[in-house]
Structure formats: C-alpha cells, structure tokens
Amino acid sequence: MMRTFIQLLGEDAPIFRRYVWMAVLYGLLSGLTIAALVPVLTRLLAGDTHGSALWLCVLLVGVVACWAWRRQVEKAGIGVGIAVLQGARHRIGDHVARLPIGWFTPENTARLNHSVSNGMMEIAQLPAHVFTPVFSGAVTPVVIVVVLFALQWQMGLIALLALPVFSAVFVIAARFGRRADETYHRNAARTSQRMIEFAQAQSVLRAFNGEGGGTRFLEQAIDRQRRSGRELILLSTASVVLNSWVVQAVLAALLMVAVLDIQARLGAGQEAGPVIGLVVALLLSNRFVEPLLDVAGYGEALRGARNQLEAVREILAISPLAEPEAPREPKDASVELRNVTFRYATDQPPLLQGIDLKVEPGSMVALVGASGSGKTTLMRLVARFFDVETGSILVGGVDVREMTGERLAGQISQIFQDTYLFQGTIAENIRIGRPDASDAELAEAIRQAGVERIVARMPDGLETVVGEGGARLSGGERQRISIARALIKDAPILLIDEATAALDAENQAAIAETLSRLRGKRTLIVIAHQLSTLAMADRIVVLDAGQIREEGSHDALRAQDGLYARFLKQRQAAKGWHIAATP
Numbered sequence: 274m275m276r277t278f279i280q281l282l283g284e285d286a287p288i289f290r291r292y293v294w295m296a297v298l299y300g301l302l303s304g305l306t307i308a309a310l311v312p313v314l315t316r317l318l319a320g321d322t323h324g325s326a327l328w329l330c331v332l333l334v335g336v337v338a339c340w341a342w343r344r345q346v347e348k349a350g351i352g353v354g355i356a357v358l359q360g361a362r363h364r365i366g367d368h369v370a371r372l373p374i375g376w377f378t379p380e381n382t383a384r385l386n387h388s389v390s391n392g393m394m395e396i397a398q399l400p401a402h403v404f405t406p407v408f409s410g411a412v413t414p415v416v417i418v419v420v421l422f423a424l425q426w427q428m429g430l431i432a433l434l435a436l437p438v439f440s441a442v443f444v445i446a447a448r449f450g451r452r453a454d455e456t457y458h459r460n461a462a463r464t465s466q467r468m469i470e471f472a473q474a475q476s477v478l479r480a481f482n483g484e485g486g487g488t489r490f491l492e493q494a495i496d497r498q499r500r501s502g503r504e505l506i507l508l509s510t511a512s513v514v515l516n517s518w519v520v521q522a523v524l525a526a527l528l529m530v531a532v533l534d535i536q537a538r539l540g541a542g543q544e545a546g547p548v549i550g551l552v553v554a555l556l557l558s559n560r561f562v563e564p565l566l567d568v569a570g571y572g573e574a575l576r577g578a579r580n581q582l583e584a585v586r587e588i589l590a591i592s593p594l595a596e597p598e599a600p601r602e603p604k605d606a607s608v609e610l611r612n613v614t615f616r617y618a619t620d621q622p623p624l625l626q627g628i629d630l631k632v633e634p635g636s637m638v639a640l641v642g643a644s645g646s647g648k649t650t651l652m653r654l655v656a657r658f659f660d661v662e663t664g665s666i667l668v669g670g671v672d673v674r675e676m677t678g679e680r681l682a683g684q685i686s687q688i689f690q691d692t693y694l695f696q697g698t699i700a701e702n703i704r705i706g707r708p709d710a711s712d713a714e715l716a717e718a719i720r721q722a723g724v725e726r727i728v729a730r731m732p733d734g735l736e737t738v739v740g741e742g743g744a745r746l747s748g749g750e751r752q753r754i755s756i757a758r759a760l761i762k763d764a765p766i767l768l769i770d771e772a773t774a775a776l777d778a779e780n781q782a783a784i785a786e787t788l789s790r791l792r793g794k795r796t797l798i799v800i801a802h803q804l805s806t807l808a809m810a811d812r813i814v815v816l817d818a819g820q821i822r823e824e825g826s827h828d829a830l831r832a833q834d835g836l837y838a839r840f841l842k843q844r845q846a847a848k849g850w851h852i853a854a855t856p
C-alpha cells in the first residue's frame with residue numbers, strides 16, 4: 274500500500290516520507306507524554322507532592338507539544354493530499370497517454386474515470402484523516418510496552434506479545450473483508466452497467482421481454498449486489514468485533530496480572546512502592562489498548578482506500594508503448610506485415626498467426642472473412658493500437674516500433690466503426706483531422722464525404738453541435754463526418770472498416786465515391802462488405818481463424834470456388850448481390 278502511494282506521488286514522494294516521519298514522531302511524543310504519568314502518579318501516591326507537581330508540569334508541556342505537533346502532522350498530511358490531487362492525476366494522465374490505443378475499451382475508460390475522480394479523492398484524504406491516527410496508534414503502544422516492562426516485566430511481556438497477535442488478527446480480518454469488498458464493488462459496477470443498459474435498451478427489452486420481463490437482468494444484478502452487501506456488512510462487523518475482542522482480552526490479561534501481583538505483594542506485607550508502581554501500570558494498560566482500538570477502527574477506511582490504490586497500481590502497471598530512442602522516417606506509403614502473431618491476452622490462443630502481407634504504395638487491399646476472423650485486429654495492429662507478439666509491422670519500410678507515435682499517426686487515416694465525435698460543431702469535428710486546414714479544404718472534404726446533404730438538413734449547418742459522442746446524429750451521419758475527417762487529414766495510408774450496420778444507401782455511395790477517388794493515389798486497406806468495394810480492390814485477402822487462407826484478385830478468387838466464392842454466395846443470398854454488377 275505504501276509502495277503504491279509512493280509510486281503515485283513520484284517526485285513528490287519526499288513530502289510523503291517527511292509526513293510519515295512526522296506521524297511516527299507524533300506517536301513517540303504521545304507515548305512519552307503518557308509515560309510522564311508514571312512519575313506524576315507514583316510520586317503523588319507516595320506523598321511527594323512537590324516531585325509530582327514538577328512531573329505534572331513536564332506532562333503538561335508534553336500535552337501542549339503533542340497538540341502543536343499533531344497540527345503540524347495534519348498540515349503535512351493535507352500537503353500530501355494536495356500533492357496526490359495535483360501531481361498524481363497528471364502522472365496517471367501522462368502514463369495513460371502512452372498506453373496502447375487498444376487499451377481504451379469502455380470498461381477500462383470507466384475504471385480510469387472512477388480512479389481519477391472518486392478514487393483520487395479517497396486516496397488524497399488518507400494521510401490527514403487515516404494515516405495519522407494509524408501511524409501514531411501503532412507507535413504509541415510500543416513506548417508504553419517499554420514503560421510497562423520497567424514497572425512490571427510480566428505485564429510488559431504480555432503487552433509485547435499482544436502486538437504481533439493484534440497485527441495478525443488485524444491483517445487476517447482485513448484480508449477477509451477485502452475479498453467481500455471486491456465482490457461487493459464488482460456487483461455494484463455490474464448493477465450500474467445493467468441500469469444504463471436497462472435505460473438504453475428499453476425498445477429491445479419491451480419488444481422481446483413483454484411486461485416486466487425487461488427488468489429481469491437488472492433485478493438479478495440488484496439481488497447479487499444486495500447479497501454481497503449483506504456479506505460485506507457481516508464481515509466488517511465481525512472484523513471490528515474480533516479486533517476489539519483481542520484488544521479487550523489483552524487488557525483483561527494485563528489487569529489480571531497486575532491485580533494478582535498487587536494481592537501477592539500486599540499479602541506478603543511488602544512496602545507500598547512496588548504496589549504503587551503496579552497501580553500505575555494498571556492505569557497505563559488502559560492507555561496501551563486505546564491507540565490499538567483506534568487502529569482497529571480505521572481498518573474499514575484503510576481497506577476501502579487500499580482498493581482504490583490497487584486500481585491505480587493496476588493502471589500504472591500496464592506497460593506503455595515504447596517510443597524509439599532513434600526514430601526513423603517512413604520511406605513510402607507501403608504497409609507490410611511480416612510473420613505477425615498476436616493475442617489479446619497471454620492466456621488466450623493467438624488471434625492472428627503467421628500473417629505475411631505486403632501492400633504496395635497506392636494499391637488497394639480488401640480484407641474479407643467471417644465475423645471474429647481477426648480483420649479489425651489486423652487493422653488495429655497497423656495503426657499500432659497494440660504491439661505484435663512476434664514478427665513485425667512495417668509502414669513505409671520502417672517497423673512501427675521504430676517510428677514516433679506522431680509520425681505513424683501522420684501516415685495513417687482511419688475510418689473505423691467506432692469513430693468518436695466530440696462535443697462540438699460538425700466543422701470542429703472534421704477539422705480534428707487537420708486543424709490548420711483552410712475553409713476551401715474543409716468544404717472539399719465535406720463535399721467528397723457527402724456531408725453536404727447532412728449539413729443542409731441541420732438547423733445551424735456546419736455549426737450544428739453534434740452532442741456528446743455525436744449523440745444527435747444517426748450512425749450513418751456520424752460515419753460520414755468521420756470520412757470527411759479522414760479525408761481532410763490527407764494521410765498517404767487509409768484504413769477503412771466498412772461498417773455494415775451504419776451503411777445506408779447514402780453512406781455506401783459516400784464510401785464508394787471516396788474509395789474510387791483515392792484509389793491509386795493512396796494506399797487503401799479496407800475491411801470490405803460491399804461487392805463494389807471488393808471489385809475495386811487490387812487484391813483481396815481472405816482471413817479465416819486468424820490466418821490468411823486465400824489471396825488474389827476478385828475474379829481469380831471467385832473462379833477458385835474456395836472460401837471467397839463461398840463468402841460471395843452467402844452475401845448474395847443475404848443481400849441480393851449480383852456478381853455480374855461489377856463496375
């Protein structure tokens with residue numbers, strides 16, 4: 274936990290170390306102040322009022338010093354919190370900016386959002402509100418153990434042995450609690466997901482589930498969350514009770530030893546001195562358990578914060594894409610995959626295997642294959658959403674790992690299915706492709722992508738705000754804006770995913786027009802669904818289960834009666850294609 278905290282603080286870590294030493298010193302000071310009670314009481318009980326008064330002054334000075342130092346510790350704790358909020362957020366931001374683009378799935382971005390907002394607030398509050406009492410609560414009893422040893426060694430020994438026992442019980446209870454906490458948070462996240470899904474998918478739920486049926490998934494999720502919440506409350510209560518039992522048991526043992534010793538000494542007719550010492554030791558026992566109970570009380574808060582820190586640690590542990598020390602420049606607009614193997618997770622089989630593919634500058638390659646065969650993944654690898662496991666990907670004859678991210682991005686334009694539109698106007702969204710594009714270039718991209726027709730329908734034309742993620746536009750309209758954005762960028766390589774779902778007749782025409790205009794001028798790699806696109810391609814590559822099974826021109830592959838011919842027949846049956854209708 275401390276290590277993650279220090280990692281999170283980066284160059285601000287010395288502030289945290291200083292704070293920890295201050296908190297430990299505060300614990301020591303508190304312990305010593307409590308220890309000053311011993312001479313005050315022993316002298317008072319022995320009738321030495323003057324000596325007692327002197328020690329009382331020392332005690333009072335200690336109390337004032339403790340109070341003043343505690344304020345300093347809290348100030349230092351707040352300083353650490355501010356460093357977390359200011360510096361650590363930037364540090365996570367810098368780290369995330371270097372992560373593979375492929376990492377940014379909706380689940381990961383939701384996690385990141387939660388960690389940077391709620392999680393950071395929780396972590397930032399730790400030093401001032403939780404660490405100070407926990408650190409001092411762990412140090413003060415150690416000082417009291419030493420004093421107890423001096424007063425009555427058996428009590429000192431019991432208190433000393435109690436410390437590791439208490440730590441072990443605390444750690445075990447925390448471990449059980451953590452597991453329950455994780456389950457609860459997982460179920461809570463699922464419930465939120467289900468709630469959003471429930472709201473977004475009302476039309477589907479009502480159409481297919483009938484009355485009330487649509488709430489089934491949501492109810493199941495709420496039920497799971499309720500059960501895990503109950504389990505969490507039970508375990509949390511049990512751990513608090515267990516911790517305080519252990520502390521109380523230690524206190525009882527200390528009291529018993531002291532009382533038995535007092536009885537024995539009084540019975541033996543010993544003088545008052547040692548008996549007074551024992552009475553004082555009895556009082557000290559109480560001060561020994563108090564900070565321990567404090568620590569136990571903060572177990573819950575520590576566990577919650579630990580989960581947040583763990584989430585941050587997981588994000589920081591993801592390896593960013595390495596930037597080359599001596600970046601190279603691409604020589605042309607070719608794309609080449611050499612013996613590429615890739616898998617999304619180490620425990621999964623390879624998704625792409627032994628892929629060799631060369632796309633010459635200015636040529637057009639269409640990728641074809643069943644759903645899940647790896648077409649999108651192949652395109653993502655070219656744009657370096659991820660790095661390959663073995664083999665290499667070359668853009669312009671240079672391995673993408675030897676190019677800066679900026680240089681590679683400059684070589685490639687993408688029209689993917691999940692293109693994001695920002696909360697801004699249509700014009701602003703298109704200009705993201707090239708912020709310094711002139712108005713004439715903007716108008717040309719708009720014309721080529723068929724955005725003119727959309728703009729004409731909109732109340733504010735090009736200045737129409739598209740809403741978050743382009744929510745105020747249809748899927749087809751969003752895609753055409755993304756085509757205009759890719760066209761205005763004017764990169765030599767264009768990767769296109771012909772999204773079947775978003776392709777209405779107008780969009781098909783826009784894509785076909787774009788492709789025919791750019792054919793021969795740009796290197797085009799297209800995940801093709803349209804017959805017109807396939808017929809336009811210089812080469813068709815058929816992927817099956819992550820491997821290239823067939824490669825050649827449309828006519829040659831069609832004549833082979835292999836996978837491609839079968840694919841065409843399926844498409845024909847589904848969409849009424851006419852093979853003869855090639856342009």
Ligand SMILES: Nc1ncnc2c1ncn2[C@@H]1O[C@H](COP(=O)(O)OP(=O)(O)OP(=O)(O)O)[C@@H](O)[C@H]1O
Pocket residue numbers: 375378617624642643644645646647648649650651
């Ligand atoms: N980020 C990811 N993490 C893990 N698995 C993934 C990820 N993205 C895709 N996959 C899996 O990889 C496989 C290939 O997906 P990919 O999107 O490359 O196929 P595709 O041929 O483009 O399919 P489609 O035509 O349906 O878009 C699928 O089984 C998919 O579930």
